[in-house]
Amino acid sequence: xVQLVESGGGLVQPGGSxxxxxxxxxxxxxxxxxxxxRELPGNKLEWVSTFGSSGDTYYAESVKGRFTISKDxxxxxxxxxxxxxxxxxxxxxxCTLGAVSCRGDSCYFRGPEAExxxxxxxxxxxxxxxxx
Numbered sequence: 001x002v003q004l005v006e007s008g009g010g011l012v013q014p015g016g017s018x019x020x021x022x023x024x025x026x027x028x029x030x031x032x033x034x035x036x037x038r039e040l041p042g043n044k045l046e047w048v049s050t051f052g053s054s055g056d057t058y059y060a061e062s063v064k065g066r067f068t069i070s071k072d073x074x075x076x077x078x079x080x081x082x083x084x085x086x087x088x089x090x091x092x093x094x095c096t097l098g099a100v101s102c103r104g105d106s107c108y109f110r111g112p113e114a115e116x117x118x119x120x121x122x123x124x125x126x127x128x129x130x131x132x
Contacts, residue, residue, distance in 0.1 A: 002026035002121045004095045009126030016085050020126055022078040022095030029053070034078045035100040035107070036069065038091035039125070045115050048093070050100055050107050051078060058107045063089075085130045093128055097121040 008020040033052040039045055049069040050058040057069050068081040099120030101110050113119035
């Protein structure tokens with residue numbers, strides 16, 4: 001059984017940093033990579049970043065240059081380093097497997113069910129709040 005467990009969220013001031021972790025179990029390889037997705041106020045899901053199966057990394061324009069995705073394959077753990085945080089980064093951050101695909105330089109949800117978190121595997125989320 002695939003399980004994804006996020007941690008590392010919290011309250012941080014604008015300009016601050018956090019590191020999110022996603023401990024994965026129940027699989028050792030993936031063809032779609034692993035991704036971070038955030039749920040903004042109003043329940044809108046926004047793709048944030050993907051670590052591809054070949055080690056390629058992808059970022060949404062809104063976080064490029066501020067967030068860094070990485071993966072420790074030995075521990076099967078995905079990370080997201082958040083830096084220079086802004087109030088608009090406030091969201092619930094989810095780790096997901098299978099809900100996002102990347103082609104070329106772009107990544108996208110694999111259908112409306114993925115955008116509703118009913119397709120693919122999802123963790124329970126970790127809240128990031130950026131506020132002074």
